[in-house]
Amino acid sequence: MARRIAFINEKGGVGKTTLAVNVAAFFAQKRRQRVLLVDLDTQGHAAKTLGVDVRSGGLTVFDLLTNPAIELSQVTRATAVENLWLVPSWKEMAEFPTHAASNPDRAKLLARVLEPADERYDVIIFDAPPSFGLVTTNVLLAAEEIVIPVATTYLALDGCAEMVATVERVAQEHGHSKLRVTQIIPTLHRKTQMSEEIVEKLKQYFPKKVSEPMGLNVAIDEAQSHGKTIWEHAPWSRGATLLQQIAERIERAR
Ligand SMILES: Nc1ncnc2c1ncn2[C@@H]1O[C@H](COP(=O)(O)OP(=O)(O)O)[C@@H](O)[C@H]1O
Numbered sequence: 001m002a003r004r005i006a007f008i009n010e011k012g013g014v015g016k017t018t019l020a021v022n023v024a025a026f027f028a029q030k031r032r033q034r035v036l037l038v039d040l041d042t043q044g045h046a047a048k049t050l051g052v053d054v055r056s057g058g059l060t061v062f063d064l065l066t067n068p069a070i071e072l073s074q075v076t077r078a079t080a081v082e083n084l085w086l087v088p089s090w091k092e093m094a095e096f097p098t099h100a101a102s103n104p105d106r107a108k109l110l111a112r113v114l115e116p117a118d119e120r121y122d123v124i125i126f127d128a129p130p131s132f133g134l135v136t137t138n139v140l141l142a143a144e145e146i147v148i149p150v151a152t153t154y155l156a157l158d159g160c161a162e163m164v165a166t167v168e169r170v171a172q173e174h175g176h177s178k179l180r181v182t183q184i185i186p187t188l189h190r191k192t193q194m195s196e197e198i199v200e201k202l203k204q205y206f207p208k209k210v211s212e213p214m215g216l217n218v219a220i221d222e223a224q225s226h227g228k229t230i231w232e233h234a235p236w237s238r239g240a241t242l243l244q245q246i247a248e249r250i251e252r253a254r
């Protein structure tokens with residue numbers, strides 16, 4: 001049975017894709033596990049971060065979810081990282097909720113199409129879109145371990161509590177008892193009083209779940225713009241050390 005870890009937050013720009021790609025690469029490169037990264041966002045940033053071209057066509061997660069004739073292996077692409085495969089996503093994912101609206105099983109389509117992945121991979125990682133709708137519900141029902149990256153800004157605390165509640169509600173409504181929030185990762189962290197206070201509050205509200213904050217580090221941003229993981233682009237950077245610590249924590253959080 002593969003581990004299934006999802007990065008979710010209804011806000012964009014909080015580090016979901018950065019974490020999903022680099023944590024996936026951590027398991028693949030440093031732990032030699034077979035990893036499948038599944039992108040669900042219309043922006044296709046997971047592919048871009050891995051230097052995989054999605055613009056010029058090819059099947060995506062949308063085809064897998066909406067066309068019963070398409071099988072997982074047909075949408076899975078190899079990446080430059082050994083042991084890491086990608087199911088890419090692209091603009092057509094915006095149509096998924098409308099497309100699936102009349103399907104009574106619409107919330108469980110992702111879980112179903114990924115059934116064959118269980119024996120092919122050791123870890124499945126999900127990069128969720130920045131919204132809470134049918135796509136994210138599908139992610140929650142296909143995953144078991146939920147990681148929430150939270151920007152250390154004023155309004156983020158409220159949002160985080162709501163997301164934790166949503167995960168619990170979806171788990172109950174669908175009888176998905178293995179679903180749980182395992183980690184909360186303070187991101188976009190600066191050494192300001194407000195940023196530090198928010199990390200402290202998160203630790204009070206969610207004891208034991210809050211990781212080291214992911215501070216801003218230019219190598220992390222650069223790696224993404226070069227279509228590389230932090231381990232390929234700048235393995236000795238502070239960003240690599242930070243991401244390694246976070247990945248190891250997620251590894252232990254089972
Ligand atoms: N720790 C960090 N230091 C510097 N830049 C970062 C860091 N984390 C994320 N970024 C940058 O912030 C932007 C948004 O991050 P991303 O992971 O794409 O967020 P999301 O997937 O939540 O929208 C990206 O350009 C990324 O490179």
Ligand SMILES: [Mg+2]
Pocket residue numbers: 013016017018041045127
């Ligand atoms: Mg993203």
